[in-house]
Amino acid sequence: MRPVSIWQWSPWGLLLCLLCCSCLGAPSPSTAPEKRPGSQGLRFRLAGFPRKPFEGRVEIQRSGEWGTICDDDFTLQAAHVLCRELGFTEATGWTHSAKYGPGTGRIWLDNLSCSGTEQSVTECASRGWGNSDCTHDEDAGVICKDQRLPGFSDSNVIEVEQHLQVEEVRLRPAVGRGRRPLPVTEGLVEVRLPDGWLQVCDKGWSAHNSHVVCGMLGFPSEKRVNTAFYRKLRKRAAKASARRPKPLGRRLTKLKVKPKPRVGRGPIKRLLAQRQQHSFGLHGVACVGTEAHLSLCSLEFYRANDTTRCPGGAPAVVSCVPGPLYAASSGQKKQQQSKPQGETRVRLKGGAHPGEGRVEVLKASTWGTVCDRKWDLQAASVVCRELGFGSAREALSGARMGQGMGAIHLSEVRCSGQEPSLWKCPHKNITAEDCSHSRDAGVRCNLPYTGIRLSGGRSRHEGRVEVQIGEAGSLRWGLICGDDWGTLEAMVVCRQLGLGYANHGLQETWYWDSGNTTEVVMSGVRCTGSELSLDQCAHHGAHIACKRTGTRFTAGVICSETASDLLLHSALVQETAYIEDRPLHMLYCAAEENCLARSARSAPWPYGHRRLLRFSSQIHNLGRADFRPKAGRHSWVWHECHGHYHSMDIFTHYDILTPNGTKVAEGHKASFCLEDTECQEDVAKRYECANFGEQGITVGCWDLYRHDIDCQWIDITDVRPGNYILQVVINPNFEVAESDFTNNAMKCNCKYDGHRIWVHNCHIGDAFSEEANRRFERYPGQTSNQIV
Template identity: 45%
Template sequence: MARSPAATLYLFLLPLLLGQPPPSRPQSLGTTKLRLVGPESRPEEGRLEVLHQGQWGTVCDDNFAIQEATVACRQLGFDAAVTWAHSAKYGQGEGPIWLDNVRCVGTESSLDQCGSNGWGVNDCSHSEDVGVICHPRRHRGYVSETVSNALGPQGRRLEEVRLKPILASAKKHSPVTEGAVEVNYEGHWRQVCDQGWTMNNSRVVCGMLGFPSEVPVDSHYYRLKSLTNKNSFWIHQVTCLGTEPHIANCQVQVAPARGKLQPACPGGMHAVVSCVAGPHFRPQKAKPQRKGSRAEELRVRLRSGARLGEGRVEVLVNRQWGTVCDHRWNLISASVVCRQLGFGSAREALFGARLGQGLGPIHLSEVRCRGYERTLSDCVALEGSQNGCQHENDAAVRCNVPNMGFQNQVRLAGGRIPEEGLLEVQVEVNGVPRWGTVCSENWGLPEAMVACRQLGLGFAIHAHKETWYWSGMQRAQEVVMSGVRCSGTELALQQCQRHGPVHCSHSGGRFLAGVSCMDSE
């Protein structure tokens, strides 16, 4: 006998009345992470993959339709689905086929609200891997595409990358541009085997470290200076296309466990990379860029960013600056902008005028870069006026920039909140690093802007000249910097102009420089 709606509702609510949880929806997926794997790194289409138990797997196309594609696209940050693709149109995946017979109504906000046969329960092969094609427009509230969630092999998080300098000449460079590649995994730095290492791999590593390009390395000098034994290599082999914004997006093979017959790195050699710093980070004695490159660089600029290497993307067309629409905007195109401006790859592609709305025309929309273009003008794009873009869709970027060590040479003390306080800097006095305060003579907003940027705290909202109201700061702290004059574009106070002998004409400790910053994150 069929139950009435009222009886069905009563049976659902009965466990709640008895203090028990309601029956769960059968074969619910739980919390899921999705990604699209497809050609040309287009973010809006590709093979649908799901992360479960730390491993990426595919979805079978059985019973998959527009409702399921809509839910997947919405979860991935797009407005809607255009269609779906069956029979492994985007290539056959690897690993498990996690889901089969996914069943969605179409109104769900994520696949974990849909039903299925259950994890790994399927009668499919990878020739049935499903793909989806989403509308390239991002939905409101989806603010950025970032590499911070990049996952490597078996879902392991590959965090920072660094170059460990080996040669004496490389150790003297700031920033470090050449050395052995090391990857941070779970708080430990692991070396990378050089087996099959390519210049594409070097390009990805250099981009992560804030460098726009790479140069070949003569490994002969390094084979005599092996840093470690064979079994301490954690990453056995890396294969990158050169367009990836993070090494975790490359094919990464983890070294076999110790004790097996196959050594972790047959050659026993660590991968070595040499990068080329952009003009912002070269020593002043470095050779200038080749003639004509300056004019090329001016065709793209970043505006409204609190830090170097971030801002709203603006391009110069017909002698008029305009913005770029965020339709199809992704990390690949953002990385082309970053490298063109002398930074590394993009760590974040921002949508929805996240860093402010621009003025004037919207010059470009649906920018599609492959990743190796030298300038944004080399990429395929539409005119911004062709698809109804508004300035609320202005695209922005945050680029990887080299670690110059400047943030370790400044700190705040005595503030009520972490973004304000008395400024203390580290300078060399007779060759010895020494911490001290800054005299507030000539101290103004340009100097405070440089200090806040150096602190990693974004914009300066106030330049304090009298810091007596920060209690406990009237200690005997030596003044080590005075007469500071900044243009406001310097990376650190140590790069600003200063007069000769350090002095502060005001008596006492109350006339010392301080700042209040506003973080833009």
């Protein structure tokens, strides 16, 4: 039994202790820190590469989740406080823009403001825990003075030497497994550590570990590996290695001559070479399976002085199952299609990249958003895997992916990470009064690497498009023929690269240096614009057919991280729709702008009238960039009739359709002038048409076209009574980049009896479920109406 000193229990000992402390004075926090109450529950560490033990990206663990600090308003004073939290005397500098690499998980602190004298980072001012508008490209780092605080022994600091963080994970295709196209779905697990890429010992490796690794690599699930094949291959390699000639005596030993081994051919030879290069850096991996990152699992790192690593073991091998969007390029299309696919009840909207966006869920046949209360990485990962991506890189709050419109269906979602769908997680059903769209939740998911890059551009957002073709083991880079390359193809490239949206699709790129890549390997590319990768677009096969040859005429793109997102206020259309019989003598100006039906040309001008379906339209910009006309001011057209400039030839399409989709009447609206009619609170107007002003729609503003404006109608003079669909499409020719084109159409039910019209059930084209949309378009017993 451990002896107890009298000073620990005696009141006299306690009194003497207090007197001694009073005489000697309390130690300074900068020289002998003690446990601060404000730091309870927090843990700190330095991470990232390349770095030294006293510098790196600052990471904080709160509520069991590791996160980072945004560099907004970060100063040396804040670095002093954090270095003391980490056990160093002071800071000598700090870094911004993720110098040590981007982190993962939450961004715990933003706009951190410290005076430098605080005892804990919790005493500094900030936007609040987890409240940030940053990305991990803005992670802050510190450079501390390489001098430890005397007597510092804070268990809340994760020592760098003992707890290295796994920054990246990759799969190296295993030799002898045949050639496979990208993305790589099976191979040896390698982790990036300060010593480079090292392998993981497979002792104790479990399916949970594979699940986490596949999630980091952008795959929703894992499958069993054919271990018999790898065991057989290793045995054959071991036999081939055992047949190597031994040293030929003392003379060769002194001369340090090493005879070359006689190894087998093909995969055995390659496996032998690979086996001799095995370098293990990690072992004892034990994941629960719900972790979003391997660094969150229990794991052990080999020490530098370990001479025997992974005795009796082998490198861990993982095989992943790609999601449906990537199955075609990985050769598993048939397998994915064989599984029954029901209608999805979760989707992402407003994101610049695949696997990124505002989370929307389907309830009662209507799409709505999710409130960010208690939104975390586990819930975000459930969403990502449900949609066919990997685990979540970030759980976004505060409408970082833009505000939605309409219902808010869920709040306080609490997932364990094992659920197959977000709807299986415990949650709270709420009303609009409980939460606002300023708190819409979002996600960023891990995606597979699919082999595409840009070269020669002035920045990473532009350049000549290069694709990687071939199969694992024989991959090469090549160019794309520029014939008929356009905006839709560029949209796919920018999305696949994670660079956002396409400003331009270029057919000539002679002004960009192509480096060593001069071979054209793809031609005839045709995309709809909705694909996630060029592999999903139509293109020529192995035969390349270019009308214009040479690297001068190869495809290029200019991408933008942000884009606008226009949305029509459908309820206003329903509220303001009415019929007007307008005399012809009042329509000369509208006729000049082609706003009437073709039969108006043969009308008895100026006598008679035209029957017009009129309504107001209010177009909101919910994106993250202003909506600007594609054409510059120099090419705008002045219209004397209305006294304004037209900046776009066609801005909206107005159509009357039969239930089977036949168009019976149409209208169009050139952009009389794009301007900010009204804006949300605290948003200033930037665009107005007066005096040849700049045209556009600011983020958070809307342009209102009243029902009494010329061309704000559809000429229905020739339409017979019946049931119809009113459809309005904004930016119909995709002339201006938007983050989401699927919400550019609005539809309403119409009933016309020849004298009056009833417009009802107006909604954005993607606001309902597929089944609800089918019911919307169905009119039992109704035959198609035709123009007289």
